[in-house]
Amino acid sequence: MAWGKKHRLTDSGDGHVAKSTKVRDTSEEELEPRTAAEIYYEDGNLQRIKPYFHKFATYAKGRWVGRTIYEVFRSEFRDRTPAYYESAITQGIIELNNQKVELSTVVRNGDLVTHFIHRHEPPVTTQPLVVVRETDDGLLVIDKPGSIPVHPSGRYNYNSVIKILEKKHGYHSLFPINRLDRLTSGLMLVGLNPDVARRMERDLAAHRIQKEYICRVKGVFPSGRIVCDQPIRVVAHKLSLNCVDREEGKPC
Template sequence: MGQTNKHGLAEEGGASEGPAAKSARTAGGAEEAAATGSELYYEEGGLQRVRPYFHKYAAHAKGRWVGRTVFDVFSREFRDRSTGYYEAAIERGLIEINGKRVTKDAVVQNNDLITHHIHRHEPPVTTQSVRVVTETAEGLLVVDKPASIPVHPSGRYNYNSVTQILETTHGFKKVFPANRLDRLTSGLLLVGLNAAVARRLEQGLRHHRIQKEYVCKVAGNFPRERVVCDEPIRVVAHKLGLNCVDRALGKPSLTEFQWLCDDGAQSIVYCRPKTGRTHQIRVHLQYLGYPIANDPLYHNAEVWGRQMGKGGALPAVAEADGSSAAGPDKPSAPAEPRPTKMVGKRDDDKCNETWRHLVARMAEWKDKQNQEEHDRYAAAATDGSGVCGVCECPMMPDPTPDELCIWLHAWRYSGRGWSHETEFPAWAQGAAALVDAVKYRPEDGSLSPSPSPSPSPGSN
């Protein structure tokens, strides 16, 4: 049994029934030739897309399902699709019990294995190619990852992931990424072509023998002198992807920053993280008061309030009803949080009174985003033009340009006697000529001397 997806059904067999397989299940239960290689991906509307395919999800019956009909379970438990869809799916053999076709009136028994061959629509991503920067005889692959593409298959992304693209279109048998980048972050990945190389790379990163350098675009006029932030960071809510500075419970973290240029409203900043905490650069920049300008999590007034988390300030709790409604900020740096009971299965999901209100605001904001996405689906299906002809489900709306990236780019990795780098992204091109003056020098283990301030190039 694989990982459980958002439908509560466990994913089995990876992409075994995807477009790269030898055959795929049709809506009628028959078999048909599936797309492979270059036929798998196509471009339309300025985005790279994956041809829809059938994929099997499976789960053993939960206690509350036992004694109910299979139609009742799906129509009531999994409401992302219509009851008409589930009725047709059962009739076509797309929903099975213990590997056998059933009628809609079949009753679920204890320990039954329920499978659903779902027609999968992956979100589109940028048309920018996953580019191989370097491949060595020792099995090191250096890759330039575009923003919008996750490193590994996750959630609704499978073939539109770096590992699958490398294996499907670049001809690599198996790849082992040694570091991670968020889906919306662009830049360098170090990839092993075998597990041993990947382990060596991971150890080099963990023990700081490999140095990472980034560039980003932040809100405001960043200070022109070098800035070092060593505030400790912890995961406040793992399920929400929320990380914050926490001086009592956070892990040691350190990032060096250097201004490169600005246009009076936003700045291009060079970043060198010396530790590798999740969202470290994003969290430290927010704490300093210069969040990445298009960061949906850490530059978000709905969640953080007007102070936007600067200096650890948290939004105020509404005094009238104790809800998470927005109100005047009352900065409250979380220097001495008081731990309370666990609210999740993981240790890093521990919450406390200091953070509880912020976590609630973040959850409320994410629920709002999910509802807006659902409403967009419903609007697309109103006249039938936005409905898939195979599974009769609303088609996924395309992401907007703002939903495809954040302005954070992993520019360069280096070690003793070697370095690899990428070009600056379009949003930072004006700073490319300035970075040589501040970049990391492996021979002395430090940043170059800070350059004297110079006029902004006006490229932002």
């Protein structure tokens, strides 16, 4: 599919959206940068991504079916204002099945939903992602810094472990074996083929590989081993925040 127009929407935050349109013939492959030099730059101790055009595409989720396309975006994606989504649908920046639709168009099962945007990713640390070792059978050991998510997801794409290994280190067809949360740093195992990934996953499940987490704390922490056996409640999945909650928490 070729995109014949690039649209720009400026959201002032007060519900008003200024519109401008720049005509340009381009293919999907040309929408995003291809080399590390075109993607990454450093700003002090932060690694930033040069803004780029990107097309999000997903098939309709069950809870979207039967609702209008405008209602879906207004209620499901609250990082932008309703005025932005109204304008984006009207201009064809948001499409159903690669076609421009009305605000009142109802989403059906199997519909392809696309959103063409100028993407601005959050920054991460400039601390390098280090390849510690690569084995002959296709196992990669890396040292992942904190602040970098493993997979492209949400607002993160190029500032993810998978994309950094691809764009900066030249690896492709990666199979992460043990996942670390975005804010967690440490060693990660990544398979370069599905066979070694499955083998290492079996070893992890059988506890033949030992994992150890080291936590930095504030204040004077008690010495010796401490066991938490209290119910745990997830405060925020995206931030990996948990707390002890004796009323609503789940048993350890």
